[in-house]
Amino acid sequence: MNRKESTEPRVDKLGYTLKDVAERAGVSLTTVSRVINKRGYFSEQTESRIYAAMQALNYQPNSVARSLSGKKTKLIGVILTNTQNPFNAELLEKIEAELFERSYKVIIANSLDNPEKERAYISMLQSNQVDGLITASHNMIIDAYHDLNLPVVSLDRYFGPHIPTVSSDNFSGGQLAAQNLIAGGAKRLLVFSGEIHDTNPTVDRTNGFMAASQKNGLTPIVQVMPSDATVNFRKMLIHQAITEQQPDGIMATDDTTALLVLEALRTMNLPVPQDVQVVGYDGSAFILQSFPELSTVVQPIADLAKTLVEALLTKIDQPERLQERQYMFPVTFHRGTTTK
Amino acid sequence: MNRKESTEPRVDKLGYTLKDVAERAGVSLTTVSRVINKRGYFSEQTESRIYAAMQALNYQPNSVARSLSGKKTKLIGVILTNTQNPFNAELLEKIEAELFERSYKVIIANSLDNPEKERAYISMLQSNQVDGLITASHNMIIDAYHDLNLPVVSLDRYFGPHIPTVSSDNFSGGQLAAQNLIAGGAKRLLVFSGEIHDTNPTVDRTNGFMAASQKNGLTPIVQVMPSDATVNFRKMLIHQAITEQQPDGIMATDDTTALLVLEALRTMNLPVPQDVQVVGYDGSAFILQSFPELSTVVQPIADLAKTLVEALLTKIDQPERLQERQYMFPVTFHRGTTTK
Numbered sequence: 001m002n003r004k005e006s007t008e009p010r011v012d013k014l015g016y017t018l019k020d021v022a023e024r025a026g027v028s029l030t031t032v033s034r035v036i037n038k039r040g041y042f043s044e045q046t047e048s049r050i051y052a053a054m055q056a057l058n059y060q061p062n063s064v065a066r067s068l069s070g071k072k073t074k075l076i077g078v079i080l081t082n083t084q085n086p087f088n089a090e091l092l093e094k095i096e097a098e099l100f101e102r103s104y105k106v107i108i109a110n111s112l113d114n115p116e117k118e119r120a121y122i123s124m125l126q127s128n129q130v131d132g133l134i135t136a137s138h139n140m141i142i143d144a145y146h147d148l149n150l151p152v153v154s155l156d157r158y159f160g161p162h163i164p165t166v167s168s169d170n171f172s173g174g175q176l177a178a179q180n181l182i183a184g185g186a187k188r189l190l191v192f193s194g195e196i197h198d199t200n201p202t203v204d205r206t207n208g209f210m211a212a213s214q215k216n217g218l219t220p221i222v223q224v225m226p227s228d229a230t231v232n233f234r235k236m237l238i239h240q241a242i243t244e245q246q247p248d249g250i251m252a253t254d255d256t257t258a259l260l261v262l263e264a265l266r267t268m269n270l271p272v273p274q275d276v277q278v279v280g281y282d283g284s285a286f287i288l289q290s291f292p293e294l295s296t297v298v299q300p301i302a303d304l305a306k307t308l309v310e311a312l313l314t315k316i317d318q319p320e321r322l323q324e325r326q327y328m329f330p331v332t333f334h335r336g337t338t339t340k
Numbered sequence: 341m342n343r344k345e346s347t348e349p350r351v352d353k354l355g356y357t358l359k360d361v362a363e364r365a366g367v368s369l370t371t372v373s374r375v376i377n378k379r380g381y382f383s384e385q386t387e388s389r390i391y392a393a394m395q396a397l398n399y400q401p402n403s404v405a406r407s408l409s410g411k412k413t414k415l416i417g418v419i420l421t422n423t424q425n426p427f428n429a430e431l432l433e434k435i436e437a438e439l440f441e442r443s444y445k446v447i448i449a450n451s452l453d454n455p456e457k458e459r460a461y462i463s464m465l466q467s468n469q470v471d472g473l474i475t476a477s478h479n480m481i482i483d484a485y486h487d488l489n490l491p492v493v494s495l496d497r498y499f500g501p502h503i504p505t506v507s508s509d510n511f512s513g514g515q516l517a518a519q520n521l522i523a524g525g526a527k528r529l530l531v532f533s534g535e536i537h538d539t540n541p542t543v544d545r546t547n548g549f550m551a552a553s554q555k556n557g558l559t560p561i562v563q564v565m566p567s568d569a570t571v572n573f574r575k576m577l578i579h580q581a582i583t584e585q586q587p588d589g590i591m592a593t594d595d596t597t598a599l600l601v602l603e604a605l606r607t608m609n610l611p612v613p614q615d616v617q618v619v620g621y622d623g624s625a626f627i628l629q630s631f632p633e634l635s636t637v638v639q640p641i642a643d644l645a646k647t648l649v650e651a652l653l654t655k656i657d658q659p660e661r662l663q664e665r666q667y668m669f670p671v672t673f674h675r676g677t678t679t680k
Contacts (some may be wrong), residue, residue, distance in 0.1 A: 015341070075447070082433055083423060083430075083432050083433045083436075084430050084625065086426070086429075088429075089424050090423075092423050093422055093450055096449075097452070098451065100450075100460075100461075103464075105445065105447050105449070105464060107415070107446045107467075108446050109445070112437070117440070120440075129415075195408060231625075231629045259630040259631070263631075266633075284424075289571045289600070290596060291599070
C-alpha cells in the first residue's frame with residue numbers, strides 16, 4: 001500500500017469518478033474497470049494501487065461493491081408511467097409478487113409521462129444497485145435504453161433485437177372492440193386514443209379498430225388524448241367530441257378513459273348502450289370487479305407480469321442463452337352491459 | 341498490505357461475516373466495526389490490515405459499502421397492503437414523487453394482508469440497503485418493527501412513541517358519513533367494515549360512525565369484510581347483508597367496497613339514493629374523477645404522503661431532533677349523488 005496516499009485525510013466528498021481513481025493510481029481507465037470487474041489478469045502491484053486509490057478517494061459506488069463482492073443486489077427497477085392507472089397498479093403488484101418469490105425486490109420509478117424524469121431514473125438506477133430493468137413506460141426515449149449496461153425487458157415498447165418485448169395483441173384487441181360495437185349496430189364510431197407515436201401500444205389498438213371498421217365500410221373519428229392533459233381537460237375533450245361527432249359506438253384505448261366517457265354520457269343523458277355503446281381497454285381485476293358493466297378488451301396481466309420477470313431473470317442469469325425476443329399474448333373480450 | 345494475504349486466490353464465496361474479517365486481520369470485532377464506521381482513531385497499520393482482510397475475503401455487504409463511502413443508499417422501503425386499491429396506488433405514487441425530488445428511490449413491498457410476507461420483507465429490507473421504512477400495511481405484527489434498527493414512520497398504525505404516525509381523522513370521517521346519511525333520512529344503517537383490530541384504521545371509522553348514529557338514537561349493524569376474502573366472497577357477504585338488514589343507509593370503510601355495494605344494489609334493483617344511500621371512504625383522485633357520483637369521505641392523500649416522507653427524512657438526517665410523534669389531518673366530505 002502506498003504510504004503517501006493512505007496518510008492523506010480520508011474525505012467523504014462525493015462525486016469521485018472511475019477516472020479520478022485511474023488518475024490517482026496512475027493507470028488507465030480500462031485497467032481500473034477491468035480490475036474492478038475482474039476481467040483479465042493484472043499484477044498484484046497494479047491491483048493494490050487501484051484499491052488504495054479507491055480507498056483514498058472513498059470511491060465505492062454500489063456497482064463496484066457488487067463487482068467486488070461478486071454478489072447480485074437482488075434489486076430490479078420497474079419503470080411505469082404511473083401507479084394510479086389500475087392496469088399499471090395490477091401489473092406492478094404482480095411483478096412485485098413474482099420477484100418476491102425469487103428473492104428480488106422492486107425499485108419503483110414513475111415516469112409520469114415525463115421523459116426527463118424517466119431519463120433521470122434510468123441514470124439513477126444504472127449508477128445504483130439494480131440487476132436489471134423492466135420498463136412499462138411509453139415515453140419516446142430510446143437512446144437512454146440503448147446505452148444502458150443493464151439487462152432490460154420492455155412491456156409494449158420495441159427498442160431493438162437485444163431487448164425482449166412482452167405485450168398483448170393490441171391490434172387484435174382494437175379489432176375485437178370494433179367488431180363488437182358494429183355487431184351491436186354502431187355506425188358512427190369514435191375512438192378516444194392515447195397519443196399517436198410508435199412506442200405507444202394504443203396506436204396498435206387504434207389501428208386494429210380502424211382496420212376492422214373499414215372492412216365494414218365505416219370510418220371512425222379518432223380523438224387523441226394528450227398524455228399530459230389534466231382530468232378536466234380530458235373531460236372537456238370527451239364532451240366536445242361526443243357533442244360534435246354524435247357517435248353511437250365509442251372505444252377508449254384504456255378503461256379509465258372509458259369511465260370518463262360513461263360519466264360524460266350520463267351527464268348528457270345519453271343512455272348506454274341504447275343510444276351509445278362503449279368499449280374500454282385493459283380489463284384490470286379492479287375494473288372487472290367494480291364495473292363489470294363496462295365491456296372491455298382484457299389483457300392477461302398476470303401472464304404479462306410473469307413473462308416480463310422470467311425474461312429478465314433469464315437475461316440476468318443466463319445472458320448467453322438465446323431468447324425469443326418477442327412475446328405476444330392473446331386478448332379476450334369482456335361483454336358487459338355497455339355494448340348490445 | 342500483507343503480501344501473504346493478497347496473493348491468495350480471491351474467492352467469490354458468500355457468507356463471510358465481520359467476524360471472519362476480524363479473525364483474518366487479527367483484531368477484535370469492535371475494532372473492525374469502528375474502523376468501518378469511522379468511529380474512533382486507529383493506526384494506519386490496523387486500518388490497512390482490516391481493509392486487506394476485507395479485500396481478501398471479498399467482504400463487501402452494502403451496509404459496509406455505505407459506511408465506507410459515507411454515503412446513504414438513498415433507498416426507502418415502502419410497505420403497503422397492495423397497490424391495486426386506488427388509495428394505496430395514489431399514496432405510493434405521491435410518496436415516490438416526493439422522494440424522487442429528494443433523490444431517494446422507493447423499494448415497494450406489498451404485504452398482501454400476509455403477516456409472514458410483511459415480516460420477510462422487513463427482514464430483507466433491514467439486511468439490505470434501505471435508509472428507512474414507510475409502512476402503510478395493516479397486519480398486526482408489531483415486534484418486527486420494534487426490533488428494527490432503521491428509521492420508520494407509519495401510516496395509521498401506532499407502534500409506540502419512537503415511531504411517528506401519520507393519519508387522517510378516521511373517527512371524524514366515520515361521524516361525517518353517519519351524519520350525512522342521517523341528514524338524508526336514513527334510519528336502518530349498515531356498515532361494511534374492514535377487519536376489527538387495533539392496527540386497522542377502519543376501526544376508528546366504524547367507531548365514529550357508531551358514535552354519531554347513537555347520538556341520533558340509531559344502532560347500525562356492522563358487517564366485517566375479512567381481509568383475505570375473495571371478491572366473490574365479498575360480493576356474497578354484501579348481497580346477504582343487504583337482503584337481511586334491508587338498510588336505507590350504508591357506509592363502506594373504503595371506496596372499492598362501496599363500489600361493490602353500488603354494484604349489488606344495481607343488480608337488486610334498489611335505486612340509489614332513493615331507497616338506499618351509500619357513502620364510501622378514501623376519496624382517491626381516481627375515484628373522484630371516475631365516479632364523482634359516489635359520496636365519500638376524502639383523505640388528504642398528498643398531505644399524508646408528504647408528511648410521511650418529511651417525517652422519515654427528518655428521522656434519517658436529524659435523528660437527534662425532537663419530533664412531533666403524531667400527525668393527524670382533517671378529512672372532508674365529497675357529496676356525490678349516492679346520498680340525498
